[in-house]
Amino acid sequence: MRIPLANLLARNPLPKVGDLMVEVMRTSDRVQDLIELLAKGDQAGVERLAKEISAMEGKADDAKNAARSKMPVRLMMPVDRRDVLKLISEMDAIADCAEDVGVLLTIRPLTVPDEMKPVLQLFVQSALDTVHEAAKLIDLIDDLVESGFSGPPAERVLEQSAILGRAEHEADKIQDQCAKVLFKEEDNMPPAAVFMWTKVLNKIGDMANHAENVGDQFRLFVAG
Amino acid sequence: MELTTIVLAVAAIAGLYMAWNIGANDVANAMGTSVGSGALTLRGAIIVAAIFEFGGAMLAGGTVTKTIRRGIVDMDALGGDPMVIAIGMTCCLIAAALWLNIATYAGWPVSTTHSIVGAVMGFGLIAGGFEAVNWSMMVKIAASWIISPLLGGFLGYFGFVFIKNRILNVHRPLLALRGWGPIMVFPIFAILALSVLFKGLKPLKLDLGLGSSLGIAVAVGLLASILSVPLLRRATRLASEDKDEHSYRAERVFLVLQVMTACFVAFAHGSNDVANAVGPMAAVFGATSGQLGAEVAVPYRVLLIGALGIVVGLATYGYKIMATIGKKITELTPSRGFAAEFGAATTIVMASKLGLPVSTTHTLVGAVIGVGFARGIGAINARVVSGIIASWFITVPFTAILAAGLFLIGRLWLP
Numbered sequence: 233m234r235i236p237l238a239n240l241l242a243r244n245p246l247p248k249v250g251d252l253m254v255e256v257m258r259t260s261d262r263v264q265d266l267i268e269l270l271a272k273g274d275q276a277g278v279e280r281l282a283k284e285i286s287a288m289e290g291k292a293d294d295a296k297n298a299a300r301s302k303m304p305v306r307l308m309m310p311v312d313r314r315d316v317l318k319l320i321s322e323m324d325a326i327a328d329c330a331e332d333v334g335v336l337l338t339i340r341p342l343t344v345p346d347e348m349k350p351v352l353q354l355f356v357q358s359a360l361d362t363v364h365e366a367a368k369l370i371d372l373i374d375d376l377v378e379s380g381f382s383g384p385p386a387e388r389v390l391e392q393s394a395i396l397g398r399a400e401h402e403a404d405k406i407q408d409q410c411a412k413v414l415f416k417e418e419d420n421m422p423p424a425a426v427f428m429w430t431k432v433l434n435k436i437g438d439m440a441n442h443a444e445n446v447g448d449q450f451r452l453f454v455a456g
Numbered sequence: 457m458e459l460t461t462i463v464l465a466v467a468a469i470a471g472l473y474m475a476w477n478i479g480a481n482d483v484a485n486a487m488g489t490s491v492g493s494g495a496l497t498l499r500g501a502i503i504v505a506a507i508f509e510f511g512g513a514m515l516a517g518g519t520v521t522k523t524i525r526r527g528i529v530d531m532d533a534l535g536g537d538p539m540v541i542a543i544g545m546t547c548c549l550i551a552a553a554l555w556l557n558i559a560t561y562a563g564w565p566v567s568t569t570h571s572i573v574g575a576v577m578g579f580g581l582i583a584g585g586f587e588a589v590n591w592s593m594m595v596k597i598a599a600s601w602i603i604s605p606l607l608g609g610f611l612g613y614f615g616f617v618f619i620k621n622r623i624l625n626v627h628r629p630l631l632a633l634r635g636w637g638p639i640m641v642f643p644i645f646a647i648l649a650l651s652v653l654f655k656g657l658k659p660l661k662l663d664l665g666l667g668s669s670l671g672i673a674v675a676v677g678l679l680a681s682i683l684s685v686p687l688l689r690r691a692t693r694l695a696s697e698d699k700d701e702h703s704y705r706a707e708r709v710f711l712v713l714q715v716m717t718a719c720f721v722a723f724a725h726g727s728n729d730v731a732n733a734v735g736p737m738a739a740v741f742g743a744t745s746g747q748l749g750a751e752v753a754v755p756y757r758v759l760l761i762g763a764l765g766i767v768v769g770l771a772t773y774g775y776k777i778m779a780t781i782g783k784k785i786t787e788l789t790p791s792r793g794f795a796a797e798f799g800a801a802t803t804i805v806m807a808s809k810l811g812l813p814v815s816t817t818h819t820l821v822g823a824v825i826g827v828g829f830a831r832g833i834g835a836i837n838a839r840v841v842s843g844i845i846a847s848w849f850i851t852v853p854f855t856a857i858l859a860a861g862l863f864l865i866g867r868l869w870l871p
Contacts, residue, residue, distance in 0.1 A: 235484075235485065235781055236821055237821060237824065238780055239839075240837055240840040241837070242834075244835045306839045307835050307837060308835070310828070310834070311831075377834055379624060380625075380832045382620060382621070384627075
């Protein structure tokens, strides 16, 4: 039928980004359980959970592909298509890092030194807090679209981006503490374990870093 | 049977079909935004369309009708035989209607206006040669096809930027609407009144000049905005200070404003597009009644056929398209629909006053894209734009050739 107006308006692909965030959060939240099992020394549990996280990351990948497929080249959106695609890959990277933490912990079974336990748990918590702050940002997308990317929703986005940035900074500081504790213990553990620990800490820290990048993308949305 | 009678009958049927097409497709496209946002129900849209299309055609449609009828082809260059014009214009109606049928079937976003202009041009080329076509008029018309979507987009863009910055995104949108609402009502009524008054009331022997019609139009606009003050005050009564409540209610107020722009769009459409069916028919009726060169008013029976065809088209098929559009464009909120419709209708009415046959649908598409550029719309399918641009280059040559071919055949019956 000859209905140019109906064909002109496409379905807004941005809500699909929200679906992806749900999967990403579900995946990354399991890292906390993973570290708890590790602290308890339950290696079998760690293996099982790592597999589970990997399966969840696969679901997040599906959500990512669903979001991307809704963004053909000929779609004109209020935000730059490339920025949205960048946002999607940053979100996906959070889930990827969560999966990597699990994989690393199965490659070489690690034990958590007692001195490190509290600060490690604090670190994971702060990294996941950063991810949650990023998710709050994603929740603002609908309001942002509704307001035409300006006004109070835009201000709220900038505020939330700042909160997110501070959360990431906090996670960074705790990561440094964690590393300090680790290297205090370096004489009591095999060098390979120290090597693996630095990798694990970096991956957990990367979850927070990618979450912060989500905030940067939102700043671009509001600015553009 | 006499040739004149046959030609008249064929012209009437082809004109009716053309009008049916306009009613079924064009009007549905024009009213679709209002149905989609929920400003009008399907039944409401049909009633508004029937009334204001008719009003637009009768009060402001004369200039475009004249352009289609006499502006594109120099009738004096066709020789003295009125039957040439009668048969030729009938062929134009058939050619345009056929093309519309094909395009509708294939889903191409072509314009009824472009079809009929192309057809009349093709007939003119065959009947009177290259010189018979008024090329300066054709250039003006072709330019208006590019300018009207751009102007619609321009107005849609600034309309929505204004709404966004002054109403939707301020601390208390409802209070802002109280102040700005009457100011937004003013141009709708003033422009509407101006288009009716300025050279519009010839049938009533009320030919007002620019100065006096401008004065009355301003007065009408002011009256409307004063009357809207208490209405808006009631609609914006504050229930709570909740921000979401405010935004929601503000959009509800835009629903009311959008009903006004919907009437405006229907009026604009009537003023411009009804001529596509009525213009050629009027030429046929004029020629057969022996008033070839004379300045004759469009006979009322012709207008009646046109209006009837449109209403029937709306009622039989248009509601179907409107229902489809209504379901598909729910993401166009009332504030966006208001900005787009206002931009499109203003552009179309202005073009009508200049006697330029523009495409309502294309202008409206331009206006919606303008709102999109103001970051007002979630996602726009840019492919439709290339379809529209392609249709500019296909429609005119196709209907021109088709009308020319039909005329070559129809000419065989000339005495």
